[in-house]
Amino acid sequence: MTSVWPSIRELARRVRGGECSAIDTVSQSLQRIQQYNDEIGAFTRVLNDRALRQARAIDGLIAEGKDPGTLAGVPFAVKDLIDVEGLTTTAGAKQRIGLPPAKNDAGLIERLTDAGAILVGTLNMDEFAYGFSTVNTHFGTTKNPHDLERLAGGSSGGSAAAVAAEMVPFALGSDTNGSVRVPASLCGVLGVRPTHGALPMDGIFPFIDELDTVGGFARSADDARLVHEVMQGDRFDAPDGQNLNVGVLGGFFRQGIDPAVLEAVDRVAEELDARPVELSLATQARSAAFLLTSAQGGRRHLDALRGDPSSFDDGTRDRLLAGAVLPEGTETAAMAAAQPFADQLAALFDEVDVVLTPATPVRAPKISEQTIMIDGEAVNARAHLGMMTQPFGLSGVPALSVPVAQPDGALPISVQIVAPKGQEGALFAVAERLEQAGVVIAPPARGLVPHEMRESA
Amino acid sequence: MTGQPTHRDGDPSLARDLSQFVFDTSSEAVARRSEDLALAIPDAALEGVRRQLSALRSHAEAAGLMSPDGDES
Numbered sequence: 420m421t422s423v424w425p426s427i428r429e430l431a432r433r434v435r436g437g438e439c440s441a442i443d444t445v446s447q448s449l450q451r452i453q454q455y456n457d458e459i460g461a462f463t464r465v466l467n468d469r470a471l472r473q474a475r476a477i478d479g480l481i482a483e484g485k486d487p488g489t490l491a492g493v494p495f496a497v498k499d500l501i502d503v504e505g506l507t508t509t510a511g512a513k514q515r516i517g518l519p520p521a522k523n524d525a526g527l528i529e530r531l532t533d534a535g536a537i538l539v540g541t542l543n544m545d546e547f548a549y550g551f552s553t554v555n556t557h558f559g560t561t562k563n564p565h566d567l568e569r570l571a572g573g574s575s576g577g578s579a580a581a582v583a584a585e586m587v588p589f590a591l592g593s594d595t596n597g598s599v600r601v602p603a604s605l606c607g608v609l610g611v612r613p614t615h616g617a618l619p620m621d622g623i624f625p626f627i628d629e630l631d632t633v634g635g636f637a638r639s640a641d642d643a644r645l646v647h648e649v650m651q652g653d654r655f656d657a658p659d660g661q662n663l664n665v666g667v668l669g670g671f672f673r674q675g676i677d678p679a680v681l682e683a684v685d686r687v688a689e690e691l692d693a694r695p696v697e698l699s700l701a702t703q704a705r706s707a708a709f710l711l712t713s714a715q716g717g718r719r720h721l722d723a724l725r726g727d728p729s730s731f732d733d734g735t736r737d738r739l740l741a742g743a744v745l746p747e748g749t750e751t752a753a754m755a756a757a758q759p760f761a762d763q764l765a766a767l768f769d770e771v772d773v774v775l776t777p778a779t780p781v782r783a784p785k786i787s788e789q790t791i792m793i794d795g796e797a798v799n800a801r802a803h804l805g806m807m808t809q810p811f812g813l814s815g816v817p818a819l820s821v822p823v824a825q826p827d828g829a830l831p832i833s834v835q836i837v838a839p840k841g842q843e844g845a846l847f848a849v850a851e852r853l854e855q856a857g858v859v860i861a862p863p864a865r866g867l868v869p870h871e872m873r874e875s876a
Numbered sequence: 877m878t879g880q881p882t883h884r885d886g887d888p889s890l891a892r893d894l895s896q897f898v899f900d901t902s903s904e905a906v907a908r909r910s911e912d913l914a915l916a917i918p919d920a921a922l923e924g925v926r927r928q929l930s931a932l933r934s935h936a937e938a939a940g941l942m943s944p945d946g947d948e949s
Contacts, residue, residue, distance in 0.1 A: 710941070713928070729918070736921055740915075740921055741929050743913060746901070748897050749899070751897075
């Protein structure tokens with residue numbers, strides 16, 4: 420099966436070289452959204468007029484012999500907590516509909532559009548980014564393009580699904596406790612959590628200040644790297660992926676994990692000649708992130724909880740209320756409780772350049788499934804999808820979820836690569852090495868039926 | 877300005893003294909905290925909030941903020 424899009428670098432080269440126009444690329448994206456979005460539920464708003472207007476402007480620049488930028492004519496979309504000029508930023512919440520629209524694009528959208536990328540829409544998410552499922556009472560459930568009965572993951576599920584279904588070559592999401600890496604894993608695309616604080620957060624609806632990041636979803640390491648470099652405004656020093664020392668985490672990171680997921684981790688570890696390493700405080704760090712998220716989330720939404728708690732999805736309301744009534748000082752205590760793990764991780768990075776873990780403990784669960792099995796125990800599926808990503812949040816380190824090659828038709832499985840702060844280049848270098856070896860690949864989404872064929876069936 | 881919340885700088889590496897912190901989510905403590913915050917928990921949310929608090933107690937224990945026998949630290 421051929422990919423819909425060439426690499427982002429190649430697509431922009433074709434637009435800049437006049438082999439195709441920006442109008443062509445945007446039209447292809449809009450057509451793909453029209454064909455598949457009603458089935459998948461990734462987009463909440465499609466910006467036809469804005470996208471076509473910008474495409475005409477880029478084609479005009481090229482006609483004048485000017486260079487529209489590194490991402491010339493490349494369509495993209497953003498999670499609906501990122502400000503888009505003229506639109507209300509809903510953050511996936513019914514209660515925000517009708518609030519005044521954003522007066523400007525978020526800084527990251529400006530950087531991407533300044534480089535020639537074209538925004539085509541906003542994407543579905545868990546309400547206020549509090550969840551790992553993208554099951555949203557008001558905006559609907561985003562379905563996994565690999566199996567429409569399964570979760571896309573969350574909270575940036577619309578972003579992951581839009582890239583997995585090739586409606587856009589790349590998308591932006593936000594990652595607080597795993598909200599890029601989890602849906603990227605379940606949908607079989609690459610998902611970047613940058614170093615905390617590395618990218619500007621103006622115009623991003625906040626969830627947890629100490630954990631929030633914005634990252635890209637893409638279908639190859641080079642695409643992910645290119646988008647990240649444009650957002651960061653700088654090129655990375657690219658280490659040689661062949662010479663990196665890699666560790667594969669045991670202990671907590673192997674307990675109760677689906678054997679097929681562990682097999683994928685082992686395959687990646689073998690390819691990278693990784694050695695077993697341990698981080699004994701991962702459970703403590705995960706729980707600390709859980710507590711900080713609950714307490715700060717509750718505090719942030721206190722006014723709305725006082726005023727009209729029924730304006731939230733029931734599940735969000737209950738989590739936020741519980742967080743609000745936690746003892747004063749919980750946020751500070753949780754951050755302090757995470758520090759020993761951060762120290763342990765920093766010490767480990769004196770020995771290895773990156774570490775590997777599963778990205779999620781299981782493949783995408785069915786939307787109807789409330790529980791998954793972890794260590795022989797049935798646990799809440801949606802709360803535990805982030806158990807591999809959560810421990811790293813308060814350490815501030817960057818991480819990348821990469822899909823591991825699977826037999827035809829099998830659901831995606833992904834591995835998480837984690838690097839020291841500021842070392843995103845190492846993540847991309849390792850992912851590129853794995854792609855070259857055929858171990859990492861974003862699989863085509865099978866079984867998608869175009870809108871017109873469903874209509875005529 | 878869009879009139880919406882904005883990010884402040886977080887400080888993930890800040891270590892603080894935990895000796896004075898008490899993680900108390902007993903019903904009395906929750907009632908006191910709700911009253912302090914002028915926050916009423918609606919009946920429809922009671923069961924869900926109870927379930928969440930139970931999970932949070934387990935996380936507090938795992939994070940070392942509460943001893944395994946339930947005593948707050």
